Amino acid sequence: MKYLSIAAGLFAATTAVAETPVLTVYTYDSFVSDWGPGPAVKAAFEETCGCELNLVGAGDGAALLARVKLEGARSDADVVLGLDNNLTAAAVASGLFQEHGQTVTVDVPNPFGEAGTWSDTHFLPYDWGYFAFVYDNTKLATPPASFDELAASDLKIVIQDPRSSTPGLGLLLWVKEQYGTDAPKIWEALADNIVTVTKGWSEAYGLFLEGEADMVLSYTTSPAYHIVAEEDQSKSAAAFGSHYMQVEVAGKLAATDQPELADQFLTFMTTDAFQSIIPTTNWMYPAITPAGGLPEGFAAPIAPEQARLIAPADVPAIRDEALAEWQAALSQ
Structure with a gap:
């Protein structure tokens, strides 16, 4: 009888585990x-x-889209978190994502419309920031x-590949948006x-911290990490x-077998519980400023008139031209 009780208990525990739904987020x-x-x-x-929330690391931001496109409707992912405004048009064109059906007011600057509004019907934002080159101000x-002054110097930099990394793609579009037809010369x-050129951000920033380069492509907010977490004032972002x-976003896959949980996660992503973690x-700057505000050490965002951005719908065509220019220049 004792053994039957143990067996029954094990069966109940196994059944409970089996019934726990799993949401997979790439x-x-x-x-x-x-x-x-x-x-x-x-x-x-x-x-x-x-x-159970199953978070799966799948490379850098741009690599995420490549992976879900490769996997198609067979993907294990229910949600993809880590695409950005430069990838959303391509993601929607893939047909793999469905509309989120949610309305949200954000604290993300909007160069193309009224501040606070979020009009993307497929993706919701969770953070944002500005790309910048970070350096050691003691050196x-x-x-x-x-960019002209950087190119004229003998400083060594590490950047990320625009084909796999969202910062790398952001740099590509930054140069193209600023210099237009002169971008190849830059x-x-x-x-x-x-x-x-590294595959992702982590590798690039690690090389910079190891002293392999004078500057690294990162964000204006990167020095905040060193200030807050390490009490280190030695890292700064160069003002260009x-x-x-960049606005980072998440979206629900059309083939998800957990649609309600995916919706719940996207809603959770816009709450203070999530945003206060960011x-x-x-x-990065949270998409919706948490009740406690930003921690000390975070510099105020740059003025809106200093922001550069290409409308998401225009990115795919511009990206192809800019990528060809980048590859030609770096292969010489």
Whole structure:
């Protein structure tokens, strides 16, 4: 009888585990790292969902879209978190994502419409920021103030590949939006400054911290990490007068077998419980400012007139031209 009770208990426990729904979210590697938002987001969501949140690191941001396109309707993912405004048009064109059906008011600057509004029907934002080159101010007293000054210097930089990384793609579009038909000349001038091109952000920033380069493509908010987490004031973002803007988003896959949980997660993503995690783990501005505000060490965002952005619908055609220019310049 004792053995039957044990067996019954084991069966009940196994059944309970089997009935726990699992929501699989593809995201970028740094999000799921021990120091990223992933662990705190997982714990906070699982407190409310009665589910298991399975966060899967799948390369850098641009690699996420490539993976779900390759997997198609067979993908294990229910939600993809980590695309950005430069990838949303291509993502919608793939037919793999469905509309979120939610209305949200955000604290994300909107160069193409009324501030606070969010009009993308397929993707919801969770954070935003501006790309910038980060440097060690104890080693570089006078940083370049433009791409032209950077190209004219002998400084060594690390950047990310625009085919796999959202910062890399952001840099590509930043140069193209600012210089237009002169963009190839800028890349030709920058070619001898580039130490290497990494697949993703984590590798590039790691090389910079190891002293392999003078500057690294990152964000204006990156120094906040060193200030808040390490009490280190030695890292700064070079001011280029104007900076390209990034908005990171998440969307639900049309083939998900957990549509209600996916919707619940997207809604959770816009709550204070999620948004309060972002500043000191992802080191970006939250899409919706949490009740406690931003932590000390976060610089105020640059003025709106200093922001550069290409409308998401225009990105695919511009990207192809800019990528060809970039590849030609760096192959010489």
